Amino acid sequence: MKRRTLGALLAGGLFAATAAMAIPVTPDPARDSPTNTIQISWSHTTRSNGYVDDTWWATRDRCAPDYLGERLLCDAVGLLARTTSRTFEVKMSQDMGLPLADRWGLMTAKNSPFIRSAHVETPLGLEAVLGFYRAALEKRGWTENDGAVVEADRAVVAFTTSDGPALLRLVRQDHTTIADLALRKPLAATALIRPAPGQVRLLLGNKMDEAADITVNERTIRLAAHAGEKLVDSDDAADKLPDSQKIDLLPGKYRITLQLEGSAAQQREFEVAANETWGLLVGPAGAPLPIRLY
Template sequence: MKLRTLGILLAGSLVAATAAMAIPVTPDPARDSSTNTLHAGWSHTSRSNGDVADSWWAVRDRCAPDYLGERLLCDALGVLARAASRTFESKMSADVGLPLPGGWGLMTANNSPFIRSAHVETPLDLAAVLGFYRAALGQRGWTENDGAVVEADRAVIAFATSDGPASLRLTRQDGKTIADLSLRKPPVATAGFLPKPEQGRLMLGNRTDGAAIVTINERTINLAARAGENLANSDSTAGELPDGQKLDLSPGKYKVTLKVDGSAAQSREFEVAANETWGLLVGQDGAPLPMRLY
C-alpha cells in the first residue's frame, strides 16, 4: 500500500474517531488484541579485521479499546504498523537469513561472526509454528537430523546445513509459542562469550534510560541506565561487562523478572542449554529481549 493511501486512511480514521470517541464498545479479544504499534531497533558493528555483527529487536504493542473512536484509531494505526513490520521483517530476514513465523509479538535476531540466531514469540500454537519452520527450512535445503523431540508443549530439532550445524527449540509458555532458531558458524569466540564447560552463560544489559532490576531465581541484579546495552555487538564488548552481569548457569529453565523504573514488572521462564551463550536485554517498558550470542 502506498504511503499516500496510508496517510489518507489515517486522516479519515482520525475524523471518524473524533465523532465516535464517546461511544462505548463491547470488548472483543479476538479483534482488539491485534498488534498495532511496532517498537524496533538495529545495531551494526564493523571491526578492523572485517568482522561484521548485526543485531535486531522488535516488540509489538496490543490495542484494547474501550470506545468506538479508540477502536477506529487502533485499526488505522494497525494498518500503518503492519506495513512497517513487513518492511522490517523483509530487511531482517534478508540480512540474518532466517525465516520468521507470522503474527509474532516479540523478536530478536543476531548475525555475527559466530552465529545466526532468531528468537520469536508468537500466539500461534506450537504445531503451527513447527509446521512453518519445517516447511521454510526444508525449502532452504536444511536436513532434519534423527532424534527430534516433539511433544505437545515442546520441540527440539537439530539440522544439518551447508553452512554448519543448526537447531530449533520451541516451547509453549503463557499462551505463546517461543521459538529459538540458530545456526552456529565455524569461528570460536573468545572468553568474552564462552561459558564454562557444560554450562550456559547469560549476560545482562539495559537498553532503557531508567535503572532496571533483574531477578533470576531469587538472585537480584541492579542495572544502571544503559548498562551493557551493547553486549551483543562483539565478544570483546561482552568481555568488558562487570562480573555481576555475566552469569554461568547449569542447563535448565530459570524464572526471570524484569522491572524498570515507572513500569510494571514482567516475568517469564528462560531456558539455557549447555555451551550456549545468551544476552538478555531490558527493552522498552521492561520487555525482556533474549538474544542468542553463541
C-alpha cells in the first residue's frame, strides 16, 4: 500500500512538474537578456618577421522562452554565458588595449601591425555610449581633439594617443548604437591592403559551411562556403583575395544585404570613411561581421 501510494505521489509529482514546465510565460525583456547565448572566435597569426595579428569576434543572442521549462533552461545557460562573456570582455580589453561598451550583441576587434580596432553593437543609447568611451579613453591617457561632431544619431570624435591617431565613430541605427574605435599605427603606411587615396576598400569573406550572397551598392557577390574566411588573419591573406571579393567604394553610407543559404536575409547600414579598409565576414546565422583592417 505504501509503495503504491509513493508511486502515485511520484507519478503525480512528475505529472505536475511536467505540466508546470509547459506553462506559457510572458516575455520579459529585462530577464530574457541578450546574454543568454554567446559565440566567440579568436585567431592568432605570427609572421616570420615577428609581427603578430590577433582577430576577435563574438555574438550574443537573446533567449526568448515561450514556456516555463524553456525559461529555466535559458536561466541556466544564461548564467554560464554571462560568466563566459565577462571573462571574454576582460581578456579582449586587456589584449587589445581598447574598452568594450556594455550590453553588446555583436563585437569584432583587430590588433595588427597596422591598426587596433573594435566594432561594437549595443542597444544602449548613443549619448550613454559616447559618455562611456570618453571616460574610458581618458583613463587610458588618450586626449580628445577639438572639433568633435555630436548629433542625435551620430558622433565622430578624434583622439591623440602615444601610439598614433585614433578615431571614435558612433551611429544610431534601428534601436542599436554602432561604435567603431580605431587607432592607426605608424606601420600602416606599409600595408598591402591600403585603399586608393580618398576611397574605401571592402573585402568579403564567408566563415560558414553554406554559400552566401552579399549585396553592396546594388551589386551582389556570391560567396562559396568558407570563401575568403581567413582574410582577416593577416595582411597577406587579405591581399590574396580574388578581385571578385574586393570592392572599392567612395566614403559614405551603404545598405548591405547578406543572405546565407537557408536563413533569412539580414540588412545593415554601413558607414565608412576615406582611406579605410574593412573586412566583412558572413558569421553565424548569416550575421554580418565588420572588421576594420586599415
